[in-house]
Amino acid sequence: MSYISFWYKKWIGRFIFRKLNMGIGISLIAIFVLLWAVTYNSFYAILENKEQELLNSRTEKLGLQFMDMIDKFKYDARSIHQDSSSELQTSIYELFLPNHVALLTDDRRALAEQNYLKSVMTLMLTRNPLATSVMMYRLQDQRLFFESPLHSYTLNRSFDYAGFFGTFSKSYSHPFFGKSDELLLNGDTMLYLVNPIYNTQSIHPDKVYGYHLMTVKADTLLREFDQNNTDYKLLIKQNDNVLISSASDKQVLGKTDDLRSEQTLSSYNLTIVGISQKAALQSKLNSINTRISIILGVSLIVCFLMIHTIQRLIVGRLKLMSQHFKQVQRNPFTIHIPVQGDDEISDLMLRYNRMTTELQNHINQVYVSEIHKKNAEFIALKMQIQPHFLYNTLESLRMQAIINDQSALAEQLFQLGKLYHWMLQPSDDLITVHEELEHTKSYLNLLMLGKSNRVEIHVATDLNLYKCNMLKFTLQPIVENAIQHGKLEQIEHPIISIHIRSNSDKLIMEITNNGDNLTSNDYENIAAMLNGPYAFPDRHLGLKNIHERIKLYFGEGHGLRLVASDTSSVPFRLLMILPYKS
Template identity: 30%
Template structure:
């Protein structure tokens, strides 16, 4: 009912108002749709590109983390190869000063070797079964054994059976440099008899766990992307915000990640490392990601408003210019009805206001009917003659010249690729239009197919290779036009599946004893099953040249142009029933299409 009322009201409007509304609606709706589509596509594009970069970096960080764990699995195991070190850790305290000095020296040599080999270690510590602490720090600092043993993470590490990485913790057990944070890589040491021998602990700077690239820093600062590494319990080992100085490590120490309520309005990408003992997580806030899109949206909205005002003004102006002659015509015809004849201003008729003048117009139809009819018919004849004259001027020669003009424009503009494409297109057009059935040779078909491959290689970055293995005798054999190119096109359409590799199409010959030649088109593209080949060949054999089949008009050939069925029909019409087209699957990959034609003498 509501729509009917709107239609009724529109029908009662004056022509001027109808034109204003029509122009306005016809212009506003496309602008709004296009703007909304551009905004959505832009937002999706930015989101996808950022997510793809973050996923790639998460993958790289995971590999680096696995490499880090593997290196320090070896570094902590190296103590087992030091028999003197294991004896010092497992044995009792030395009885005399000489033994004590020798033990200390052996341990210091071990510390020197391991810190020289693994430069990312800040502090290396050995704790024996009695709780005695041996350590070395690059910063000439000291570690308090009592403070170290009071740490919760230290107590929990005593139960580990393999290499362990602790979450970030404070440095309060150091004597001098207590500020900042560290994480510890360690291993519990066991004697050959299975008894507890002690622990080896490696303190490291969490800022150096992952080396952030300049691209990630730039993108991270722009969109606030965060890279976090945690253990299965949620303890934080690494946080890109703290590593780059945007936030402090202090509030992250002891925090379980992710905190409750996080993950909303964020894109989260994650992967596991170290046999699922570590989780690498990237977080991308949507509000930062779409901030630039929102600015585009605001600019777009302002542009739309300005455009709407401009469209409205243009609509009013044009509607006034269109309706003004009609209004003047109506006034003049009223004067004619009253017997006051005067010259009418030139104008065009309309189905709206003109209909209101029909009754007045009928009173003078007897006087001016013949004149209007003569002028109208003469005008139609003149338009028809002009149309036929223009139509007769359109010919292939004009189209060739037009393509050549476009090519020369491209050459002048130094658009060599475009010029070459137009040149090839003109050759293909000349070949398709200029060759009749009697003068078309296999050579021309090969040339046409090669031009088609050239154009497709420009589109798909040289993904197609055409290998022609035909003798001159076969190349000079007459053939019906437009046979090779549709088969090559079919190979590309159905065989080109993997953009990472090239598609090879080979054309080879086999001369038969009957005096005919079998031409094969072989590609290494997508696999065609034997059942699919049988179904296609059955369709190619069911060719009826007399009966009308509506399904043929709606079949695949109607949509794809000149298809395999069309070629098979023309082969049989031209050469007879024994000349056919057959398709079958290749030995391992690809598709083979065969056709048989009479061989030139």
């Protein structure tokens, strides 16, 4: 015992995964020995139970598919009787009424009707993939409309369709079920579902004007059930009427000891019976019993190899994580751990990578925000000005102009002082569009002093600009940009046009001018500047600054945007998008 204890402590005791391997190995050996002892007597019962469960699953699945097929057929039947949502489109059931048939006096109208019903039936086939074909029969003129996704299925011209549809009762509470091998030309046995077509608006809602029929190939349902396995048999019956059967007469009557599973669709008195032959189970058991020893032995070896492989993978990944922890301890910007696998350890790696990413982002944000803060303080320091000194100086100059009888100059100095007072007053950033336009026009008048070729602003809108709001000092930089880069002063009759409109909850200001066109390169540069990442600007009055101010104040979806064009040279068209409340 001491010898065993010594080797256990040396090779197993210090390693948790080796102890785990040892426990799992002993457990597996015990389990396999137990399986060997009980398999011969109980394996057949286990196999039978599994086969019964599989049979139940197949039968239940087919029942659900069959019910889904019926529901889709009933949905299509209801859609036939729905009134059209458009005055220009005729409801489907109206095409089967006598007054409509009387209107079919020309081939063009009849062809349009046929094409319309063809598209309706094609949609029904698309919605119900198990369907082989769809028919619509009109009693008034005994006309039959037919559609099938398979070219091999065509109408059987020798079949009496009028007599066939005449056998149905006039009740439309449930669809009719039946089977026939003469409905289509190729002679395949078809399960069919039929619903009458009637006029819901009539005082005689039970009067039938036509029939809507869908066929399903019997072999299609059989394949859905048995998956081409001959050990499974299928029986579908309504009351005592057998609709589809691949079973023998004894199996239909239930006189065999084969496994059976039934699904009942009580709403339609339908019963779906799945049958599995026990003889197939016995042959499977004989072949399994001859190989059980080999399988158990190989399984045990494979289990040990898998455990050893998994252990090495887990230990290796844990070692990788430990090494990475030490690297992050020294340098927080170390690259992420390469994630391996899709389990708890990989989830731990992912969460650790996210934690290091957030740590790095936090460090970057603190660093970048500190730089922006310093830049803002520096620019604010440069722009510090005493407003009262400016106002007093302008007022003194205005009074001197009045004394010298220079009324025009005095008026312009007054407007300049008024403009600066509006610009520098510590008021709310949000003002009316009318106020912003008025001060922009005042700025333009001052800018055009002494110039013969004056730039004009034209505003077009149907909105009340006193009730529309925008950010203060956002139009003037755009006007200045248009004059400078559009070279408006070099053309005859320069005009800046502003068209203001609303679109749902957005106020859209479209700003254009008749200056130089934008080249494709200019357009791409401006679009990239507007849509690119925000950087601290060198000046406050650029398009990028206006775009970021609007987006920051009102949120995503607002700001500036260029109107796209496919030509190499386009007029300058800029959209300012703001929130709007009617």
